[in-house]
Amino acid sequence: MSRETVGTPVSTTIRGWAVDPAAGREGAAELEIRDGVLVQVTWLEGDTAAGISPGDTLITPGFVDLHAHFREPGNEDAETVATGLAAAAHGGFTTVCLMPNTTPAIDEPSVLARVREAAGASGSPVRVLVHGAVTHGRKGETLAAMGELADAGVVGFSDDGAPVHSAPILRNALAYAGALGLPIIDHPEDPALTEGAEASEGYVATVLGLRGWPVAAEAGAVARAIAILADVVRDVPGARLHLTHVTTAASLAHVRAAKVAGLPVTCDVTPHHLGFTDEWIAGSRRWAWEALGEDGRARDPWSDGALVARPFSTALRVNPPLRSAEDAAACLAALADGTADAIATDHAPHTEVDKHVEFGWAINGISGIETAIGIVLAAVESGGLSLARAIEALTTGPARVLGAPGERNGVAPGLREGEAADLVVIDRGASWAVSADALRSKGKNTPLLGRELSGVVRLVIAGGRVAHAEG
Amino acid sequence: MTAEADRPEAASSGPVPWHHRHLLDVDILTAADIDLVMRTTDEMREILARPIPKVPALRGTSVTILFYEASTRTRVSFEVAAKNLSADVVNIAAASSSVSKGESLVDTVRTVEALGADMLVMRHPASGAPYLAAEVFGGSVLNGGDGWHAHPSQALLDLYTLRSRLAGGSLVGRKVVILGDALHSRVARSNIWTLTAMGADLWICGPSTLLRGFEGWAARGAAGRPFTVTSDIDAALRDADVVMALRIQKERMASGLLPSLREYAARYGLTRERLRAAKPDVVVMHPGPMNEGVEIAADVAVDPRSVITAQVTNGVAVRMALLYLLAGTKSGEAGA
Numbered sequence: 001m002s003r004e005t006v007g008t009p010v011s012t013t014i015r016g017w018a019v020d021p022a023a024g025r026e027g028a029a030e031l032e033i034r035d036g037v038l039v040q041v042t043w044l045e046g047d048t049a050a051g052i053s054p055g056d057t058l059i060t061p062g063f064v065d066l067h068a069h070f071r072e073p074g075n076e077d078a079e080t081v082a083t084g085l086a087a088a089a090h091g092g093f094t095t096v097c098l099m100p101n102t103t104p105a106i107d108e109p110s111v112l113a114r115v116r117e118a119a120g121a122s123g124s125p126v127r128v129l130v131h132g133a134v135t136h137g138r139k140g141e142t143l144a145a146m147g148e149l150a151d152a153g154v155v156g157f158s159d160d161g162a163p164v165h166s167a168p169i170l171r172n173a174l175a176y177a178g179a180l181g182l183p184i185i186d187h188p189e190d191p192a193l194t195e196g197a198e199a200s201e202g203y204v205a206t207v208l209g210l211r212g213w214p215v216a217a218e219a220g221a222v223a224r225a226i227a228i229l230a231d232v233v234r235d236v237p238g239a240r241l242h243l244t245h246v247t248t249a250a251s252l253a254h255v256r257a258a259k260v261a262g263l264p265v266t267c268d269v270t271p272h273h274l275g276f277t278d279e280w281i282a283g284s285r286r287w288a289w290e291a292l293g294e295d296g297r298a299r300d301p302w303s304d305g306a307l308v309a310r311p312f313s314t315a316l317r318v319n320p321p322l323r324s325a326e327d328a329a330a331c332l333a334a335l336a337d338g339t340a341d342a343i344a345t346d347h348a349p350h351t352e353v354d355k356h357v358e359f360g361w362a363i364n365g366i367s368g369i370e371t372a373i374g375i376v377l378a379a380v381e382s383g384g385l386s387l388a389r390a391i392e393a394l395t396t397g398p399a400r401v402l403g404a405p406g407e408r409n410g411v412a413p414g415l416r417e418g419e420a421a422d423l424v425v426i427d428r429g430a431s432w433a434v435s436a437d438a439l440r441s442k443g444k445n446t447p448l449l450g451r452e453l454s455g456v457v458r459l460v461i462a463g464g465r466v467a468h469a470e471g
Numbered sequence: 472m473t474a475e476a477d478r479p480e481a482a483s484s485g486p487v488p489w490h491h492r493h494l495l496d497v498d499i500l501t502a503a504d505i506d507l508v509m510r511t512t513d514e515m516r517e518i519l520a521r522p523i524p525k526v527p528a529l530r531g532t533s534v535t536i537l538f539y540e541a542s543t544r545t546r547v548s549f550e551v552a553a554k555n556l557s558a559d560v561v562n563i564a565a566a567s568s569s570v571s572k573g574e575s576l577v578d579t580v581r582t583v584e585a586l587g588a589d590m591l592v593m594r595h596p597a598s599g600a601p602y603l604a605a606e607v608f609g610g611s612v613l614n615g616g617d618g619w620h621a622h623p624s625q626a627l628l629d630l631y632t633l634r635s636r637l638a639g640g641s642l643v644g645r646k647v648v649i650l651g652d653a654l655h656s657r658v659a660r661s662n663i664w665t666l667t668a669m670g671a672d673l674w675i676c677g678p679s680t681l682l683r684g685f686e687g688w689a690a691r692g693a694a695g696r697p698f699t700v701t702s703d704i705d706a707a708l709r710d711a712d713v714v715m716a717l718r719i720q721k722e723r724m725a726s727g728l729l730p731s732l733r734e735y736a737a738r739y740g741l742t743r744e745r746l747r748a749a750k751p752d753v754v755v756m757h758p759g760p761m762n763e764g765v766e767i768a769a770d771v772a773v774d775p776r777s778v779i780t781a782q783v784t785n786g787v788a789v790r791m792a793l794l795y796l797l798a799g800t801k802s803g804e805a806g807a
Contacts, residue, residue: 206684209620312599358597
């Protein structure tokens with residue numbers, strides 16, 4: 001199949017190692033798709049399963065990204081809805097939730113309509129869901145048109161890029177959105193503690209002379225948001241808090257405790273906070289799990305020869321910042337034990353003009369929707385995460401955060417007979433070189449440029465139609 | 472005397488074993504690299520002692536001094552050093568807000584190169600900025616101070632000054648105390664690398680708010696080489712061989728890191744009284760510019776034990792050595 005087939009209904013038979021978190025099942029399987037409909041799923045056993053292992057062809061439900069920035073309207077030089085959707089499909093995603101920090105912000109339905117038009121015009125079958133802004137213009141002062149946005153079909157509310165800093169506004173937003181049946185997707189950060197901050201406060205930032213971004217700036221905001229949620233749910237049982245891109249052991253401890261207490265809180269972690277660490281800013285390029293010593297503490301890249309790349313690469317400047325190997329390990333452990341519900345990419349494409357500058361002056365963000373599965377599969381290879389749990393965090397996990405599927409919101413990932421096929425086929429035995437040309441996104445701002453990633457996304461079917469096909 | 476005879480010894484004794492095209496940080500320098508800089512500086516000192524302290528070593532070489540931060544001492548020191556070597560010198564005082572003006576560092580550096588610069592000496596308020604410049608500049612980049620990160624020529628001139636002053640010229644086992652605001656100091660960071668590389672017993676001392684992160688660094692050491700971090704000035708100064716006071720800036724009060732300059736001076740100011748705890752022949756240093764009466768008492772600054780003016784003089788010699796060594800490498804050669 002070639003790229004020209006994008007959008008056409010699929011008829012094919014696929015054999016491989018299927019992982020279906022919706023059915024709680026994993027094993028050798030054969031899937032038959034006719035005119036876009038998954039007509040039959042046959043789980044193979046005995047001789048018929050011979051030669052099929054989790055290491056070759058992987059078949060899973062299409063991935064769901066809770067957190068992506070496609071920059072349209074307003075910053076189409078960095079990404080458009082069309083290029084973002086092509087990138088999403090290349091990464092195995094069949095559903096994306098777009099953040100509302102466009103220009104203008106998605107704080108009322110007319111901007112949402114523009115995004116939907118762009119998605120329709122793209123011809124991509126990838127499903128576009130949208131988060132509305134919490135506050136007018138994302139300024140954190142007054143509530144956005146939340147009810148109108150809900151009527152228009154947003155799946156959550158977020159001022160992402162910035163926290164909802166005002167505690168009273170966060171409280172009101174949780175209550176108002178809760179009554180609408182939608183979650184607040186909070187970017188936890190205490191901006192007073194992060195003013196001018198460049199890199200996670202700690203060893204690497206100290207050596208490099210970068211202004212420290214304290215762990216407490218996130219953990220404190222997480223604790224505060226959870227405390228406010230606990231108050232709100234007493235009056236509004238439908239209130240839901242989702243903490244996005246959680247990066248520290250301290251934050252995750254708060255989330256774990258809140259879940260034990262039965263609060264309606266969920267969270268996600270990003271592939272880059274799982275795979276990369278702050279030592280990459282010093283020039284290391286080893287995976288986070290390779291940067292962890294046997295004593296469970298981060299190794300010292302200045303002592304063990306790990307510094308191989310030029311330091312201060314702005315491709316690594318991101319909010320929240322890359323953390324220590326210990327924090328990255330905590331994120332992986334949180335995924336494994338269910339404290340983290342989802343892997344979300346925080347795909348943040350940027351132009352060269354915003355990135356080819358001094359580290360401290362570069363814009364925050366990593367273009368990550370196409371490399372997410374590569375990082376996650378590398379984490380699985382490392383033994384720190386089961387394949388089943390990884391796929392769950394990319395499919396049913398984020399779907400649960402969104403809530404029960406309705407007409408225009410929510411999704412139900414799964415390999416179900418009789419429904420439109422929505423799945424991804426990955427060749428785990430193959431690898432690809434991440435390059436500016438290979439990336440469909442306009443954002444080439446990834447520290448993985450030049451690196452080989454295992455796991456080639458061969459076929460992506462969204463809603464029964466081809467979203468991506470290669471090789 | 473011919474021009475050849477005027478060339479420093481390092482060149483006439485064969486190929487220069489210096490392989491760093493740029494000098495962006497001191498963390499990559501080996502003990503042999505540092506030793507070469509010291510020996511070359513000796514030769515530059517000898518040139519500076521002549522009636523006419525000028526040699527044609529860099530004749531025809533264009534050195535651009537690009538400073539995005541106000542500086543008198545370092546900028547003039549580099550300029551004098553380059554002129555002593557007969558280089559052509561261009562001075563650019565750039566606005567640190569070049570980004571807001573729409574002129575990027577990358578664009579400026581490319582322009583400087585197109586205008587004929589062979590070497591670029593730069594100072595910049597953003598940590599790591601010289602690495603970006605080195606990525607696009609065809610010649611050699613010499614970091615004249617970047618943010619809080621590094622100040623290689625200062626650390627090397629401090630080292631040179633100490634080696635000349637300490638008996639035996641060795642730092643091995645000598646107790647060296649860096650006193651003050653390490654958090655915001657590129658001088659402290661660069662000195663941590665070079666002084667530990669030379670075997671000094673290094674102590675970093677100051678109020679805890681100005682040592683943030685350094686305890687964690689000390690726990691690992693500089694590439695594994697240990698040093699000590701403390702807020703206890705009495706413990707730090709006890710039997711010290713060397714004390715280097717760092718500049719305290721008034722902004723530190725506004726940002727809530729310190730109660731007042733008065734309190735800082737009382738608790739951490741380097742006074743004669745305090746120096747009694749150190750060895751009798753303690754060496755007193757300061758990278759300048761000084762706030763006399765705050766981090767260092769006026770009488771201590773001019774005390775016979777102070778080498779502050781020698782630091783300035785040696786600064787020219789060290790920078791001559793660095794310019795000379797870097798000029799011996801060409802674009803495309805191995806090393807960084």
